[in-house]
Amino acid sequence: MKIYGLEKNKIIEVFKAGEITVSVYGLGKMGLPLAAVFADKGAKVIGVDIDKKVVDGVNKGTNHIPEEPELTKIVEKNVSNGRLCATTDLVYGAKNSEVMIIIVPTFLDTNNNPDLSIVTSVCKSISKGLEVGDFVSLESTVPPRTTHDIILPILEASGLKKGEFGVAHCPERTMSGTVLRDITRAYPKVVGGIDAESTETAEALYSVINEKGVIPVKDATTAEAVKVVEGVYRDVNIALANQLALVCEEIGINAMEVFKVANTQPYSQLHTPSCGVGGHCIPVYPYFLIKTVNRDTSLLELARKINDGMARYTLEKIKSLLNGGLFEKNILVLGLTYRGGVKETRKSPGVSLVKLLKESGARVFAYDPLLSLEEVEEFGAKYVQIEKAEDLDAVIIASDHKEFKSIDWFEIGKRMRNKVLIDGTQLVDPEQIKLNGFWFYGIGR
Ligand SMILES: NC(=O)c1ccc[n+]([C@@H]2O[C@H](COP(=O)([O-])OP(=O)(O)OC[C@H]3O[C@@H](n4cnc5c(N)ncnc54)[C@H](O)[C@@H]3O)[C@@H](O)[C@H]2O)c1
Known part of the structure; x- marks a missing residue:
């Protein structure tokens, strides 16, 4: 069900009722715990990763992040109950979900300039499956203004315009080894959208998974x-x-x-x-x-x-x-x-x-x-x-x-x-x- 622009309480209700499908792009140390937690709280989750070994492992219910031992049970449970699956097909993920979360790496090039090429290539794939009412959350750490100046134009290349879909930056603030604890119960999630509706959509979504709540800020930047x-x-x-x-x-x-x-x-x-x-x-x-x-x-x-x-x-x-x-x-x-x-x-x-x-x-x-x-x-x-x-x-x-x-x-x-x-x-x-x-x-x- 499309959730961008709905009332917060309605989003929480449909999330818990299992009526939202979320794609999580990047099933690494941050992404797999996030995907598993969204599934555990009621969403249907499609994990998307270019690494076939990772995808095959997740589809078998395996946790490949040894630093997160608690994760093993949650992955196993949600794969077997059908709420979590994975694919290497980036466009499939976008076409078959209403919420797309990006949690792939951002690097530096040899001159220490930010290298956002993985994030932008994922966005290009998402834009091929983007529909009115979809919502994109960028969790990867990026330089300020990236969501507004780089991500939004790539998504608009789909033919849709700002206001027809939502985008927010919702930074992953955790550390390897304590991800499950941090994203569910250690400290609040920060969210900032490219418009008020995006911020509210993010606030509703993350309030379901984080018992410490959500801090909405003025904007994505x-x-x-x-x-x-x-x-x-x-x-x-x-x-x-x-x-x-x-x-x-x-x-x-x-x-x-x-x-x-x-x-x-x-x-x-x-x-x-x-x-x-x-x-x-x-x-x-x-x-x-x-x-x-x-x-x-x-x-x-x-x-x-x-x-x-x-x-x-x-x-x-x-x-x-x-x-x-x-x-x-x-x-x-x-x-x-x-x-x-x-x-x-x-x-x-x-x-x-x-x-x-x-x-x-x-x-x-x-x-x-x-x-x-x-x-x-x-x-x-x-x-x-x-x-x-x-x-x-x-x-x-x-x-x-x-x-x-x-x-x-x-x-x-x-x-x-x-x-x-x-x-x-x-x-x-x-x-x-x-x-x-x-x-x-x-x-x-
Ligand atoms: N690791 C941390 O402690 C930490 C903490 C806070 C925030 N972050 C943010 O999260 C990002 C991801 O970190 P991580 O530790 O999960 O990285 P990771 O290296 O453990 O995992 C990244 C995953 O993304 C996949 N991937 C690479 N290119 C892809 C593509 N084009 N499409 C789909 N999947 C792709 C990889 O195969 C891998 O499974 C970081 O770059 C940073 O921005 C990390």
Whole structure:
């Protein structure tokens, strides 16, 4: 049933009665949970993805997102009751639904300009199936003005005009690993439409899935800015924490103690210093402003530079702990994903460290509990499990996987040539490590 422009209560009623079909474009870490939740709340859902393996898996009721264990049951249940299915046919999705949600990746090109090519190609397919009364929700993070200036004209190429169909930006504000919790019960959804009817349609739809409610904002551009600004805030805050951590090092105090106590004052919310910022969100979104506005964004640019520089700073620390050169030193990097528990290696500090170490002539080994031997060796490091490693000169913890918390450093140290441990993630207790006879360095400690 077409819902654009209907009363909010009517939309909620028909959604719960199973009279709406929703297509979700992109069945990745964000899209599959979203599709499953819409189905679970009563909609008929068509998941649309270009990856046949993903589509075939979903049609068998399989959850391919290991970070979201709760998702397995919801996918299985809604595929078996017929409310969730998937297809690789992008136009079919649009022709057979009244609501189209876009949650595909947005990237940067080699000059750090926003690359929205996947979003625009999906929109072109949707416009081929667009009908009067349809509603399109863009959830992918985009530079402010994208929905109005880029998405709307592509959809209007269908021959329909603004007012005959609805469009809103409804940013995905969650993080990999906690998506189900975040989109259903952690904090409100933000929605902003290209017109008042679009905003109201989005408000009604998302109020059914999110028990924390929906915050409608003035327009799609405001909603886009909310999401980008959240990411920029975190990047700049982490850069501040990183710079202050290095200042604390020079003064000879523990930055983690300073930050912890400073943060007991309600206006101080310093983040955690680390060997870098990775993933396809935080290091990307500052460029959605830096590259698209004329005003001064030097603070954002500096934050990027500081955070990107942390991997090299960590490398210099390893060199000084090993008294200079890294040539033919055996170095193990623990963790190639950008964050513990999340299988995502884009812009990961661990991957940057492997590259820098190799350039310095070290023999580089790596291990990550979420990556196979082949996946690790793709980055140019030799796969080794820490319990089996021999003659290491240094170990670097580059992502905070919970598995690394239970490493028996006493045992590992017995088989190391040089007992050097670098913690780039604030994961281990320095005092314990030093008691085991290690030379230890942790960012800011
Ligand atoms: N991952 C996060 O933590 C996060 C958080 C908030 C917002 N987001 C936003 O969500 C977007 C998607 O993130 P994700 O983590 O789900 O990405 P992902 O890489 O896990 O999944 C993307 C999916 O889109 C599919 N896809 C690619 N091109 C397609 C096309 N042309 N048509 C249909 N499907 C296509 C891929 O096959 C893949 O299954 C991000 O780019 C960002 O804008 C992500």
